[in-house]
Amino acid sequence: MSIELNQISFCYASHTSYGEYALREVELFIGDGEFVGIMGHTGCGKTTLAQIVAGLLPPFAGTVKIDGYDINKKGYDRKLLRKKVGFVFQYPEHQLFETTVEREVAFGLKYGGLSWNERMERVKDALECMGFAFERVRKESPMSFSGGEKRRIAIAGVLVSDPDILILDEPTAGLDAKSRSSLHKIIAKLNQRGATVLWISHDADSLCKYADRIIVLEKGKIVMDGPPREVFADQTKTEQYQIGTSQARVISEMLQKRGFKFERKPITYQELLDDLCNYFKKGG
Amino acid sequence: MGQYMPGNSVFHKMRGTTKLICFFWILTAVLLTDSAAGFFLLFLTAGASIALAGIGLRNMGKTIARLKVFFSVIFLMNLFFFSPEQAWWSCWIFHISPAGFEQGAGVVMRVVFLLVFSRILIATTTPVELTGALEILLLPLGVFGISTGELAMILSVAVQFIPILSKEADQIRKAQIARGAKFESGHLRDRAKSVLPVVIPVFLAAFRRADELALAMEARGYRKTKAQRKQCKFRVHVRDVQAVVLSCAVCITQILL
Amino acid sequence: MKHQLSEVKCAVLTAASIALCIVLPMAFHAIPNAGNIFLPMHIPVLICGLVCGWRYGLLCGIAGPVLSAVLTGMPPAAVLPGMAAETAVFGVAAGFMMKTVHTKRLFPDLYISLITAILLGKVISGAAKALIFSAGQYSMAAWVSASFITAWPGLLLQLALIPAVVAALEKSKLIPARYPKKSGRFQ
Numbered sequence: 157m158s159i160e161l162n163q164i165s166f167c168y169a170s171h172t173s174y175g176e177y178a179l180r181e182v183e184l185f186i187g188d189g190e191f192v193g194i195m196g197h198t199g200c201g202k203t204t205l206a207q208i209v210a211g212l213l214p215p216f217a218g219t220v221k222i223d224g225y226d227i228n229k230k231g232y233d234r235k236l237l238r239k240k241v242g243f244v245f246q247y248p249e250h251q252l253f254e255t256t257v258e259r260e261v262a263f264g265l266k267y268g269g270l271s272w273n274e275r276m277e278r279v280k281d282a283l284e285c286m287g288f289a290f291e292r293v294r295k296e297s298p299m300s301f302s303g304g305e306k307r308r309i310a311i312a313g314v315l316v317s318d319p320d321i322l323i324l325d326e327p328t329a330g331l332d333a334k335s336r337s338s339l340h341k342i343i344a345k346l347n348q349r350g351a352t353v354l355w356i357s358h359d360a361d362s363l364c365k366y367a368d369r370i371i372v373l374e375k376g377k378i379v380m381d382g383p384p385r386e387v388f389a390d391q392t393k394t395e396q397y398q399i400g401t402s403q404a405r406v407i408s409e410m411l412q413k414r415g416f417k418f419e420r421k422p423i424t425y426q427e428l429l430d431d432l433c434n435y436f437k438k439g440g
Numbered sequence: 441m442g443q444y445m446p447g448n449s450v451f452h453k454m455r456g457t458t459k460l461i462c463f464f465w466i467l468t469a470v471l472l473t474d475s476a477a478g479f480f481l482l483f484l485t486a487g488a489s490i491a492l493a494g495i496g497l498r499n500m501g502k503t504i505a506r507l508k509v510f511f512s513v514i515f516l517m518n519l520f521f522f523s524p525e526q527a528w529w530s531c532w533i534f535h536i537s538p539a540g541f542e543q544g545a546g547v548v549m550r551v552v553f554l555l556v557f558s559r560i561l562i563a564t565t566t567p568v569e570l571t572g573a574l575e576i577l578l579l580p581l582g583v584f585g586i587s588t589g590e591l592a593m594i595l596s597v598a599v600q601f602i603p604i605l606s607k608e609a610d611q612i613r614k615a616q617i618a619r620g621a622k623f624e625s626g627h628l629r630d631r632a633k634s635v636l637p638v639v640i641p642v643f644l645a646a647f648r649r650a651d652e653l654a655l656a657m658e659a660r661g662y663r664k665t666k667a668q669r670k671q672c673k674f675r676v677h678v679r680d681v682q683a684v685v686l687s688c689a690v691c692i693t694q695i696l697l
Numbered sequence: 698m699k700h701q702l703s704e705v706k707c708a709v710l711t712a713a714s715i716a717l718c719i720v721l722p723m724a725f726h727a728i729p730n731a732g733n734i735f736l737p738m739h740i741p742v743l744i745c746g747l748v749c750g751w752r753y754g755l756l757c758g759i760a761g762p763v764l765s766a767v768l769t770g771m772p773p774a775a776v777l778p779g780m781a782a783e784t785a786v787f788g789v790a791a792g793f794m795m796k797t798v799h800t801k802r803l804f805p806d807l808y809i810s811l812i813t814a815i816l817l818g819k820v821i822s823g824a825a826k827a828l829i830f831s832a833g834q835y836s837m838a839a840w841v842s843a844s845f846i847t848a849w850p851g852l853l854l855q856l857a858l859i860p861a862v863v864a865a866l867e868k869s870k871l872i873p874a875r876y877p878k879k880s881g882r883f884q
Contacts, residue, residue, distance in 0.1 A: 212614045235620070243618040250608070253640035253865065263637065264619040299868035313619060388631045467778075507773075555773065562767065570767045578760065585752050590704075594712045595760065601716035602768070608725045636858060638724065642717070643744065643862045647871040650713040654706040662705060 157223055157240060157320035157352050159209055164218035166204050166376075178204040178378045181218070186354070190292040191362035193384070194356045196373035197398035202356045205373065205408040207321050209354065210243045222321070235267060242319030246326050249306035257283070257309055258294040264317045275278045283309075285342060294412040304335045311339075315346070322346060323354040328362075340366060360388065364423040366401040372397050388423055445563045449494040454567035457576050458680040463561050465687035469694045470553045478694050479549055485690055486556050493560045503559055504552055511551070515544040571595050601649065609643045613638050702749065702873060711753040714745035718761030722771060736851040738762060738772075742784045743859055744792030747810060748872055754788025783822035790814035803867070803875050807860040815852060 161184040167177050178201045186192055194202050207213040208220060211227045211234070220227050227237055239318040245251070254260035261279045270278075280290040291376040298309050310425050311327070324343065328336040344366050347353045357363055363370055363384060370387045372380035374397050388394055388401045391409065404425050408418055416435060446452075451459065464486070471481055490500060519540045565573075575595050586594075621634040702710070721737040742761055746754025762781045766772055772780050794810035866872045 205613065210618060212618060238618060238620045241618070243610055243615070245615045245618075248615065250645055251612055251637075251641050253637050253644075254862075255861075263616075263621075267620055267622065297868050299870075300864060317620070473736050496778075531857060550834050558766075558773075567768055571764065574760065574767065578756070586756060591756075594708050594715070594756065595764075597709060597712035598715035598760070598764065599768075601713055602719050605713070605720045606723060609720050613724060634862065635854065639721070639740065639858055640862055640865050642721070642724070642868055644865060644871065646713040646717055647710060647866055648869075650709040651706070651871055654703070654709040657709070658703070658705050 158188050158223075159184070159354075160219075160221040160319055161185075161205075161209070161323065162221070163220045164205075164208060164220065166201075166208060166213065179208070179215075182376070182378060184371070186352060189347070189350055191344075191353045191366055191368045192355070193367035193370040194354060194373065195358065195360070195363065195370060195397075195399040200373040201376045202373055203325055204357050206243070206325060206354060206356060209321075210241045210323055211237050212243065224387050228416055229313065238264075239268070239317045240319055241321045241323065242314040242317065244311055244314050244322070244324040244327050246329060247307075248310035248314070248327070249303060251313075252298040252306060252310060255297060255355065256295050257288075257298050260298045260309060261313045261316050264313055267298045268317070278318070279312075282312040285315060285346075286312045287338070287342075287389075288312070304331055307331070307335075308339075319351065321352045321354070323356075325356045326358070327355075328357070328359065336362075358400065360400050360402045361404070361424075364388065364404070365426075384423055385421065389421055420436055441557040447494050449492055449562065449564065451489070451560065451564040454564075454680060454683060456565050456573035458683055459561055459565055460570075460573040460577060462683050463557060465684070465691045466557050467554065469691040470550050470557070471686070472691070472694045473550065473553075473622045474546070474694075479546075480551050481690065481693060486553060489557065489560050493564050495560060500556060500559060507551075507555070512581060515548050516550075517544070519544045526659065543596040567599075571599055597653070601646070604649065605642070605646050609638070609642045611639045612645070646696075665676055707749040707753050710749055711745055711757050714741040714749075714757045715764060717741035719765045719768060722765065723769070731734050736848065736855065738765065738780070739784060739787060739851075740855060740859060740862075741780070742788045743791050743811060743814060743855065744862060746788040746814065747795050747807065747859070747863060748866070749792065750796065751789045751792030754792040755785055758787070758788030759783035779822055779825065782825050783818045786818040786821050787814050790817045801876060803864065804860055806875065807863055808856070811856060811859060815855070819848075 161182055164179055164182040164184075165177065166179040182205065184259075194205065196202050204213065208215050209222075211220070214228055222237070222240065225232060252260055254263065258276065258279055261282055262275050265275045265278060267277075276411075279294075283290050283293065288308065293309075298306060301309065309329075314322075322343070327343075328339055329439070331339065340362050343353060343355070355363065357368065367384055369382065370380070370384050371378055372387060379397060380393065387399075388405050391401065394401045402423050404427065405421065405423050408416075408422050408428055412418060416432075418431050418435070420427075420431070422431045469485075470482060473482055490497065519536055562570075575592055578591055578595075616634065616637040619637075621637055718738050718741050721740060738761060742754065742758045745757040758783040759781055762772060762777060762784055766777045790829045791810050794813050795806060798806050798809050800806050800809070863872075867874050
C-alpha cells in the first residue's frame with residue numbers, strides 16, 4: 157500500500173478573508189510497509205496531512221493516490237478506503253459508544269457483508285492483539301474500563317478491519333510508561349506483518365527506536381525527510397523546528413562535550429549503551 | 441460568528457437590550473398585522489430601519505430571495521386550498537379565492553417582515569451584546585430559582601463551550617467515518633444508524649468537560665449565589681427611550697388598524 | 698456511594714447542553730436533510746431536563762434555540778417562537794416527569810418521561826402556533842397532527858437515542874446512577 161501526495165495544498169476557512177494555508181504544495185511518497193514518523197511543532201499541519209492521506213479531508217489542490225488510485229476521484233470506492241486505512245485519533249477512547257465491547261469493536265465491520273460469527277472472529281483477533289482475553293471482556297460495557305484499557309479497546313476497533321495503512325495521531329498521549337511501550341511493541345509488530353505505519357508524535361525517543369523514516373513539517377511544508385539518524389544529527393535544525401531530540405542523543409552530546417569520543421551519533425539507548433561499552437572496552 | 445456587520449449607524453450604537461425589546465414589540469406588531477394599511481405601516485417601519493441601520497438593500501434582497509421556494513409554496517397552498525367559498529375558479533379540490541389570496545399574501549409578507557427585522561437586529565448587534573441582552577430577558581426565570589449570577593455564568597460558559605464542543609464533534613464524526621460510518625451516502629436508514637456513534641460520544645465529551653469545569657469551579661470556592669439585584673449600570677439614552685416608544689406605537693397602531 | 702448532582706454541576710451541565718443545541722445541528726448539517734428529520738436541537742434540551750431537573754430544562758429549552766438563532770441564524774426568526782415554546786415545554790415536562798415517576802428501573806422512567814414530555818410539547822406548541830399564526834383559521838387538531846406526521850421519524854430516533862445517551866452517561870459515571878446497584882465487577 158503505497159501513498160503518494162502530489163502538490164497537496166489545504167486551507168482552512170478558505171472562503172473567508174482570514175483563511176490560512178495549513179499545507180502548501182506538499183509532495184510525499186511513502187512506500188509499502190514503511191514506518192514513518194511525522195513530527196513538527198503544534199499547528200504545523202501534521203494532523204491535516206494525516207487526515208488528507210486518510211481521505212477524511214478533501215485537499216484544496218493536488219492529488220492523493222493510494223496504491224496508484226486517486227482517492228478523491230469520482231467513482232473511487234470509499235468503503236474500501238475505510239477498510240484499507242485505519243486512523244487512530246488522539247484520545248481514541250472518546251469515540252466509544254456501544255453497550256458491549258464486542259459490538260464496539262465490531263462497528264468497523266458493520267458494512268462488510270460478513271456474518272456475525274466471521275465478525276466475532278476478527279473482533280477476537282483484534283482484542284487479543286491489544287492484550288485482552290476475548291471471552292472475559294466481550295459482554296462488558298466499554299465505559300466500565302480504565303482509561304488505558306478504553307484506549308486499547310478503541311484501537312482494537314480500528315485494527316479490526318485489518319488495515320494496510322495505519323495512521324496514528326499521538327496514540328500514547330496521556331498513557332503511563334508501561335502502556336506506552338506495550339503499544340509501541342504492538343504497532344511495531346503490525347508493521348513487521350506488512351502494514352504501512354504513519355505515526356504522528358512528539359516523542360523522539362520512540363520514533364528513533366521504531367521509525368525507518370522521519371518527516372518534519374513546519375508551517376505546512378516538509379522541511380526534513382530522512383532516517384532518524386540524519387534528522388536528529390543537526391541540533392540547530394531540531395531546535396529550529398521544535399521537534400526535540402532523543403534522550404540518548406542529548407546524553408551523547410553532553411558526553412562528547414566532556415571529551416568522550418563516539419564513532420557514530422547514537423540516537424537510541426541501545427546504541428548509546430553499545431557505544432559506551434565499546435568505548436570503555438578500548439580503554440577510554 | 442453570525443451575520444454581524446460592523447458599522448456606525450444609530451442602531452449599532454443602541455444597546456442590545458433596547459433593540460431586543462423593540463424587536464419584540466415589532467415582532468408582535470408583525471404578527472398582529474391584518475390589513476393593507478397595517479402592512480403599509482410595517483413597510484414604512486422596515487424601510488426606515490434599513491436606512492437607519494445602513495444595511496444594503498441588496499443584502500436584504502438576497503436573504504429574502506433564498507427563501508423564495510418556501511414563500512411560493514406557502515402562498516400557493518393558501519391560494520388554492522384556503523376557502524372553497526366565493527371562489528373565482530374551482531376545479532376538484534383546488535379553489536382559488538380572494539380570501540385565499542389575502543391569506544397567502546399575508547402570511548408571506550409577515551414572514552418577510554420578520555426576516556427583515558431579525559436581520560437588522562443581528563446585523564447591528566454583536567453576539568456578545570445579544571447574549572447580554574438575552575441574559576437580562578431571562579431574568580424572570582429568577583422566579584423559578586435560577587439567580588442572575590448563575591444565569592450569566594451559564595450563558596457565558598455555554599458560549600465558550602461552543603467552539604470546543606464543535607471541534608470535538610468534528611473529530612468524533614471523522615473518527616467514526618474512518619471506521620466506516622455512513623454519513624455521506626447510502627439509505628436514510630444507514631445514515632440514521634450512524635447518528636448514534638456521533639451523538640453518544642459528543643454528549644459524553646460535553647458532560648466530561650462540564651464535569652471538569654464544575655470541579656474546578658467548586659475547588660475555587662464558587663457557590664450558587666442567591667438571587668440578587670443585578671448591578672444595573674444602565675444609563676438610558678434618549679434614543680433608547682425613543683426607540684422603545686416608537687416600536688410600542690407601531691404595535692399599538694397595528695392593533696387598531 | 699450515592700452522590701447528588703450539585704447545583705454548580707447542574708448549572709455547568711445546562712451550559713453544555715445549551716452549547717450542544719448549537720453544535721449538534723451544525724454537525725448534522727453535514728448530512729443532507731438530516732436536520733429536519735432528526736430534530737437535533739431537541740435532544741440536548743430533553744437530556745438536560747431529564748438529568749438536571751425542570752428548572753434547568755426550562756432554561757435550556759429557551760436559551761438553546763434562542764442562542765442558536767442569535768449566533769447562527771438557525772432556526773430562522775419566523776420559526777423560532779414556536780420552536781422555543783416547544784423545547785421549553787420539553788425541558789420542563791421531562792424534568793418534572795423524572796421527579797415524579799419512579800419505576801425502580803432507569804429505562805421505563807426515561808421512556809415515560811420522554812413520551813409525556815414530547816406529547817405535551819407538541820400539543821402545547823401546536824395550540825400556541827394555531828392561536829398566533831392563524832388566529833383560529835386552521836383548527837388546532839390540524840396543527841397538532843401536522844407536527845406529528847412530519848416529525849415521527851425524528852421522534853422515533855429521539856426515543857431510541859436519548860435513553861442510550863443517558864445510559865452511557867450513567868455507565869461512564871458522569872451522572873449519578875438513578876438506581877445504584879452493587880457492582881459485581883471485580884478487576
